[in-house]
Amino acid sequence: MRRYLPGLTLLAALAAPAMLIQSRITVGGRTVVSAVAIAIVVGVLLRNLVGLPEACKPGVTFAVKRLLRIGIALLGAQLSLGQVLRTGGAAVLVVALCIVLAIVAVRFVSMRMGLSDRLGTLLGVGTSICGVSAIVATAPAIEARQEETSLAVATITVFGLLAVLIYPLLGRALGLTDGFFGTWAGTAVNDTSQVVATGLIFSQQAGEVATVVKLTRN
Incomplete structure (x- = not known):
């Protein structure tokens, strides 16, 4: 577990200021800058301009492959069965x-x-169903x-990242x-x-709706 600490510490160091900035920048009592977006942009810049230290890689990989999935599961656990049925049924x-x-x-x-x-x-299933997971599952078949x-995975990942940053701006x-x-x-959007x-x-509510719709799509 100790080998994960540098990477997890780095991620916490990125997340904490992002959350602080989100809480401080408001218009009419509503946040206008998302901590998620800030953390993503800073992370991309850090990775491409400075590089990820070797000691941080195990922790970052652990967060992406394990903690992120746990977080998504916990988000789903906050939803009531009624919400899931209403949103999921309408979205089918x-x-x-x-x-x-x-x-x-x-x-x-x-x-x-x-x-x-x-x-x-591969591009078709990646775009329409569940992103990288669909590509990896379909490729052997x-x-x-x-x-x-590799090309299909890279394409879907890049467009997914662009969607994360651009779609909320378009929505507003x-x-x-x-x-x-x-x-x-x-x-x-492709990946969960x-x-x-x-x-x-x-918004929080949009995130909950998006999660249910995506799970229905999967």
């Missing part, structure tokens, strides 16, 4: 329609761009090459409600952790 048709349209659209575009059928399929799998600019934005995020982050950046 939207999710089903979006999955079909996304797969067809991505496959069509990939064919027009001259990409391989395998890569097009269609005998995708390692290069195709368009004046979307928490429920509408949460449904949009849960339907449009990115969905939760996108929703929570907008």
Whole structure:
């Protein structure tokens, strides 16, 4: 456990100021800057400008693979069964329609761009279902090459990160409600952790709705 401490300490050092900034910057009693967004931006800058110290890598990996999943589970545990049934039930048709349209659209575009059928399929399932997990699960079934799998994972991850940062800004600019934005995020963003982050950046309620919609989509 000791080997995780440097990485966990680094993450805590990023999270604490981000939460403080969020609490201090308000308009009309409502926060306008999300701690999640601040932490993501600072983390990306740190990773690319300075680099992640070797001693911190075990702790950061542990947080991403274990603690993040626990956090998502705890967020889900806060929701009542009624909320899940109401939101999830209403989202089923939207999710089903979006999955079909996304797969067809991505496959069509990939064919027009001259990409391989395998890569097009990986991008399609990654976009429409559950991001990287869907890609990793589908790759062996269609005998995708390692290069195709890696490219699909990288593409989905990059676009997911962009969505985390851009969607909340668009949502506020368009004046979307928490429920509408949460449904949009849960339907449009790929990876579960990115969905939760996108929703929570907008609002707590949007994060809860996005989580339920995403779980329905999975």
